[in-house]
Amino acid sequence: MKRLMIMALAASLVLAFAASAFAGATYDQVMKDKVVRAGIMTDSIPGAFYNAKKEWVGFDVDIAKAIADKMGLKLEMVPVNNKTRIGFLQQGRIDMSLSNMTHKRSRDNSIDFSITYFFDGQKMLAPKGKFSTLKDFVGKRVATMQGTTSELNVVAALKKLGDPAPKVISFQKESECFQALQMGRVDAWSTDSTILLGYAAQIPGKFELVGEFFSNEPYGIGLPEDDSKWRDSVNFTLQDMWNDGTYQKIYDKWYGPDTKYYFPMTDKIEMWP
Template identity: 30%
Template sequence: MNKRNLVAMLALSAILAACGKNEPAPSASGAAPAAPAAVTKVVVGLDDNFPPMGFRDEKNELVGFDIDMAREAGKRMGLTMEFKPIDWSAKEAELSGKRVDMLWNGLTITDQRKEKIAFSSPYMENHQIIVVLTKSGIKTKADLAGKVVGAQDGSSAVDAIKKDEAVAKSFKQLKTFGDNVTALMDLSAGRLDAVVVDEVVGRFHVAKKADEYNVLEENFGVEEYGVGLRKDDPEMLAKLNTAMDSMKKDGKAAEIATKWFGKDIIK
């Protein structure tokens, strides 16, 4: 075989081998992406030391008014509610970082918070009350001048106090705490002169120590509670509002409120 014929045969063999390969079929252009998995669980962020809204009982189980409300709403939405205690002062970061899907624990609706998160329809009204020791002699907000006042860090109580600039500037110090329970303990110990706290929480503790605590007639304003969600989750917000509206209409929300507060305080 001469050199020319050998080259021709090798070339023909290469062509035949290439033709014999099983080439993968090209994918269909414009194929629809796989549908996202249906949401079945929602992670609810809360402060687990905020009775009676959300706290741990003697068995270390999470209980409270907002816990019951969230569970009932979850049933109506076809979702399982998983409760996750978080640092309440970092709640917006927990939500935006998708470590939780909702903030449901006595969350006050404010214009400042609306810039970062979406809110459900309001479901309760609340006041920022002033709790003092009965023996303190403090009767009005004016009497707080030169006093040390406590509030929960990151709470709407701090915002409410700062709005009343004249009174806030009269304090000797505004001291913040990780939770309201610790602030009230410092009040009992004499390290604080007053605590500004959500009424639903303050009344719960005052009722336990009626002889020790007194609630002033004046307060730092009225506000509304709502559930916080991410702004990019409008479908979840709509479902939640529908569930909560149905709870109000059929009396379930009133039933839960009566269980925890002795009366219907649903807005």
């Protein structure tokens, strides 16, 4: 028995050493390989999606490309969704995640985040002319994405307005939420407003955003835990992109006044002297 205990202890020490050896190694590995693997969504219009030509495009796609370019790296894009984006970072399958990820304290327990690189808020999308305020959705069926902050936010918002048991119906994908709204299976869809704008633009004039923002959604780039050198590199690159106009150019391309996804910028990236 004593021998088994010693062997078990030795094994645990080996595992602990191995874990510490890999901790904080993202920067070194990325710079050695000259490749950065970015986890990116595939059906989040206009953040990251496949267009009519089956090209993977969007705001996050262009931001990821700009980060890689400024670092002198080759970009490898990896499809992620709400369920895989954190796990892929923890497993070392990606080096950063640009995937509509609100920086939450609870998420910061398992991964790190860059500075906020996009500012959004949650609203409701509903058939045009049918609703006028958030309170109108009390007792109504609302679609949302399973396992997201949007799911928690809309339940809390409706309860605050007096709905004792909000009828929130959760789906796996954003496209499924929109399909449910189109088919009348739900009365509204709630998530970050830019995502709602993106889908509504596919059928102009049929749907509209209703009410005021009822949550703040500061997006951060998800990063592996405990690698300050890699985190600093991403943060410095974002700040450089803001300073030299790269960020504004990308923003205007997807959210500017001449686009069908027009969304006025509400804040600016945190800058360090």
